[in-house]
Amino acid sequence: MPRRTLTIPLVSAALVGLTVLWAWPEENLGFWRSVAIMSGWSGGGLLTASLLLMVREAKLAAWLGGLESMYRWHHRLGVAAYLALLVHPLALAAAGWSESPALAGAMQARHCSA
DSSP states (O other): OOOOSSHHHHHHHHHHHHHHHHHOOOSOOOHHHHHHHHHHHHHHHHHHHHHHTTOOOHHHHHHTTOHHHHHHHHHHHHHHHHHHHHHHHHHHHHHHHTTOHHHHHHHHHHHHHO
């Protein structure tokens, strides 16, 4: 059976791409607010793809190129999800910075504690 080296990246990109397309803001919310929304949703999509790779079912592992490949991509996608989800509250704080630095700090603190 040939190695399927592009299956995991393509499935992950499709999952994240569909999530981001679904959540794309239709109105003009400003740059940082849009970045916050997109980073939150893309982080969620990456986390979902990473969690899918934790399933050690034999047919799924064969379809995705083996357990070793799944473990490697699980780690990569998990790190990418973590980084995207870290950007989310920072972008929300940046969106509120022009209005009020105190409001931006409160928004970031409230979002991080939830």
